[in-house]
Amino acid sequence: MFNSKITGLGYFVPENVVTNDDLSKVMDTNDEWIQERTGIKERRHVIKGEDTTMTMGVKAAKIAIDRAGIDKDDIDFIVFATLSPDYYFPGPGVLVQRELGIKTVGAIDVRNQCSGFVYGLSVADQYIKTGMYKNVLVIGSEVHSTGLDFTTRGRGVTVIFGDGAGAAILSREEDTTKGVLSTHLHSEGQHAEELSLISPGMGTRWVTDIIKENDPSDVSYYPYMNGQFVFKNAVVRFSEVIMEGLIANNLAIEDIDLLIPHQANLRISQFIQRKFGLDNDKVFNNIMRYGNTTAASIPIALTEAWEQGKVKEGDLVVLAAFGSGFTWGSVIIRW
Numbered sequence: 008m009f010n011s012k013i014t015g016l017g018y019f020v021p022e023n024v025v026t027n028d029d030l031s032k033v034m035d036t037n038d039e040w041i042q043e044r045t046g047i048k049e050r051r052h053v054i055k056g057e058d059t060t061m062t063m064g065v066k067a068a069k070i071a072i073d074r075a076g077i078d079k080d081d082i083d084f085i086v087f088a089t090l091s092p093d094y095y096f097p098g099p100g101v102l103v104q105r106e107l108g109i110k111t112v113g114a115i116d117v118r119n120q121c122s123g124f125v126y127g128l129s130v131a132d133q134y135i136k137t138g139m140y141k142n143v144l145v146i147g148s149e150v151h152s153t154g155l156d157f158t159t160r161g162r163g164v165t166v167i168f169g170d171g172a173g174a175a176i177l178s179r180e181e182d183t184t185k186g187v188l189s190t191h192l193h194s195e196g197q198h199a200e201e202l203s204l205i206s207p208g209m210g211t212r213w214v215t216d217i218i219k220e221n222d223p224s225d226v227s228y229y230p231y232m233n234g235q236f237v238f239k240n241a242v243v244r245f246s247e248v249i250m251e252g253l254i255a256n257n258l259a260i261e262d263i264d265l266l267i268p269h270q271a272n273l274r275i276s277q278f279i280q281r282k283f284g285l286d287n288d289k290v291f292n293n294i295m296r297y298g299n300t301t302a303a304s305i306p307i308a309l310t311e312a313w314e315q316g317k318v319k320e321g322d323l324v325v326l327a328a329f330g331s332g333f334t335w336g337s338v339i340i341r342w
Contacts, residue, residue: 008136008138008183009135009136009138009179009180009181009183010135010136010179010180010181010182010183010185010186010187010188011131011132011135011136011143011177011178011179011180011186011187012177012178012179012180012185012186012187013175013176013177013178013186013187013309013340013342014074014075014076014077014142014176014177014178015070015071015072015073015074015075015076015077015175015176016070016071016074016173016174016175016176016306016309016310016313017066017067017068017069017070017071017072017073017074017173017174017310018067018070018171018172018173018174018303018306018307018310018311019063019066019067019070019171019172019173020051020063020169020170020171020172020297020300020307021051021052021053021054021057021058021063021170021171022051022054023051023052023053023054024049024050024051025049025050025051025052025152025169026038026048026049027041027042027047027048027049027166030157030162030165030166033157033158034157034158034159034161034162034165035159035162036159036162036166041166044272044274045166045167045272045273045274045294045298046272046273046274046277046292046294046295047166047167047273047294047295047298047299048295048296049295049296049297049298050168050169050170050296050297050298051169051170051171051297051298052152052169052170053150053152053153053170055153058150058170059093059150060089060091060092060093060099060148060149060150060172061092061093061099061102061103061106061148062106063148063150063170063171063172063303064087064089064099064103064146064147064148064172064174065103065106065107066172067146067148067172067173067174067306068103068107068144068146068174069107070174071144071174071175071176072144072176074176075142075176075178077142077176077178079107079108079109080109080110081141081142082109082112082142082143082144082176083112083139083140083141083142083143084112084113084114084131084134084140084143084144085100085103085104085109085112085113085114085115085143085144085146086100086114086115086116086117086127086130086131086143086144086145086146087099087100087103087114087115087116087117087127087146087148088116088117088118088119088123088124088126088127088145088146088147088148088302089116089117089118089123089146089147089148089149089301089302090118090120090123090149090301090302090331091148091149091150091151091154091301092116098114098115098116099116099146099148100114100115100116101114103144103146115130117130117302119302119330119332119334120301120302120330120331120332120334121269121271121299121301121302121304121328121329121330121331121334122192122269122328122329122330122332122334122335122336123147123301123302123328123330124145124147124173124302124303124304124305124306124326124328125190125192125269125305125326125327125328125336125337125338126192126334126336127145127146127147127302128145128175128177128187128190128326128338129190129192129336129338131143131145131177132177132187132190132338135177135178135179140179141178141179142176142177142178142179143176143177143178144174144175144176145174145175145176145177145306146172146173146174146306147172147173147174147300147301147302147303147304147305147306147307148171148172148173148302148303149168149170149171149172149300149301149302149303150170151168151169151170151300151301152168152169152170154204154229155168155229156229161229163232163234164229164231164232166298167271167272167298167299168298168299168300168301169297169298169299169300170300171297171300171303171304171307172303172306172307173303173304173305173306173307173308173309173310174306175306175309184341185341185342186340186341187338187339187340188256188339188340188341189252189255189256189338189339190252190336190337190338190339191248191251191252191255191336191337191338192334192335192336193244193248193334193335193336194332194333194334194335195332195333195334196332196333198236198240198332198333204229204231238272238274238275240329240333241271241272241275241329241335242275242278242279242282244329244333244335245268245275245279245327245329245335246279246282246283248327248329248335248336248337249266249279249283249325249327249337251337252325252327252337252338252339253325253339255339256339258323258339260283260284260285262323263283263285263289263323263325264289264319264322264323264324265289265290265291265312265317265318265322265323265324265325266279266280266283266285266289266290266291266324266325266327267290267291267305267308267309267312267324267325267326267327268290268292268326268327268328269304269305269327269328269329269330270292270293270294270297270298270299270300270304270305270307270308271294271299271304271329271330272294272299273292273294273295276290276292276294288317291308291309291311291312291317292308293307293308293311301330304328305326305328309324309326318342319342320342321341321342322341322342323339323340323341323342324340324341324342325337325338325339325340326338326340
């Protein structure tokens with residue numbers, strides 16, 4: 008048996024910074040209103056024609072590969088987590104394989120939205136632990152900005168989301184006291200519609216119908232979120248799945264050196280921090296600068312934390328996410 012260990016990390020965000028004041032010019036909102044509800048000050052948006060979900064994922068992956076000290080041809084498998092693929096099909100995993108010029112390894116796509124990267128790590132971890140693969144590239148990348156409602160009608164969702172990508176290389180580790188100790192995944196589909204986007208053509212109306220009707224009041228092609236309901240469920244599930252991971256490894260809250268929650272809303276992270284009694288230096292947040300980048304949020308935050316020296320060898324690092332589906336999960340790592 009083996010463990011999997013994160014040996015390389017990388018992230019990429021577009022240069023285009025969109026502040027709360029920028030959004031206030033196109034919708035009825037302001038910096039105070041957004042910060043009070045989400046903690047977000049700014050986010051990044053792609054410039055159309057320059058970056059896509061795939062290209063950002065590739066840029067993050069190149070950094071992670073270099074830091075892992077491996078060649079691209081050492082990668083045995085690719086896992087790509089996103090809700091915003093370049094094409095409805097094929098998925099971005101195979102596009103990354105092509106763009107990086109990697110040999111014909113397997114590639115899969117994970118469609119678990121905000122918990123996508125946690126699910127992706129779990130998939131990669133299991134492949135490595137069973138001895139099937141030695142180095143797995145896991146990417147989380149999102150372009151939200153091209154599919155949001157930039158009017159007052161859509162402000163409750165639009166102000167939250169940003170674009171970006173993060174990547175990790177998981178490699179075989181023979182010392183089973185190090186690396187990914189365990190992963191824990193859950194879902195509750197009865198609440199699927201509380202945070203959702205109906206796919207035109209797969210739902211009740213086709214793209215051709217939407218274009219023909221040209222109804223400016225039609226919001227069916229924009230994301231819907233029942234914010235308060237999602238918040239209430241998130242704080243419960245975050246707590247549960249973090250404790251599940253700790254208990255499975257005979258650990259306690261006091262053993263956590265760094266908690267990196269999915270960057271959905273700063274208020275959720277602060278609630279969990281207070282509930283667990285964690286000091287500020289034991290919880291890493293960067294939603295203030297990037298917004299919610301869904302599947303990319305944890306790898307971006309983990310990379311930044313590592314770059315800033317907040318993740319050290321021997322540290323107990325806990326990753327946790329909750330999002331659409333509902334799906335949620337945690338990863339317990341001994342660095």
